[in-house]
Amino acid sequence: GQNIDQPTEMTATEGAIVQINCTYQTSGFNGLFWYQQHAGEAPTFLSYNVLDGLEEKGRFSSFLSRSKGYSYLLLKELQMKDSASYLCAALDSNYQLIWGAGTKLIIKP
Amino acid sequence: GAVVSQHPSRVICKSGTSVKIECRSLDFQATTMFWYRQFPKQSLMLMATSNEGSKATYEQGVEKDKFLINHASLTLSTLTVTSAHPEDSSFYICSAPDPLTGGDYYEQFFGPGTRLTVL
Secondary structure, eight states: EEEEESEEEEEETTOEEEEEEEEEEEOOOOOEEEEEOOOTTTOEHHHHEEEEEEEEEEEEEEEEEETTTTTEEEEOOOOOOGOOEEEEEETTTTSOOEEEOOEEEEOOO | OOOOEEEEEEEOTTTTTTEEEEEEEESSSSSSEEEEEEEESSEEEEEHHHHHHHOOETTTOOTTTTTEEEEEETTTEEEEEEEEOOGGEEEEEEEETTTTTTTTEEEEEEEEEEEEOOO
């Protein structure tokens, strides 16, 4: 079956760095997305990886290892507004998004 | 990025009534739109794929007679929850892929969501 695993909740300190991991098992693979979702709002796009390696975009970076079925989202210089859920989603062979349950990130002052 | 709107943002209805949710792509055309449902503290669950000019494709376990989808134009898809019951209370989100962005993939643009509460 298809499956996405990511931690349920993480806590970090303002100004610090946090890494949110995601492992996936899908029927075929056409890339991996990270979305940010604040409570009561729809998800917003953060990143897309389809090749192995690290993609950096400002304070956020995303990494992919296709051979390991593994990705992580790295958030630097954490701000209070980064408190949100972070959703990992893999695109399978039918170009259907398979969603993880999301990681709730709590930022403390 | 492209904008997708949803209306209404919140709706409260009595059990047994029907509720229509609209999803519009404001600055691009979308031949395909996706409808998701999200329960508290859970991930998005794809309910159906809405196709302009043809029937929607429903995911396994989703009742097509209960969740009516109409994609009458390239910018509008509607989801009607018929004979709503309290267990249908959820956060409904639509999304549309913009084929003009992203290159080899279709970036999904999400609507702001509709919070449905059935009493």
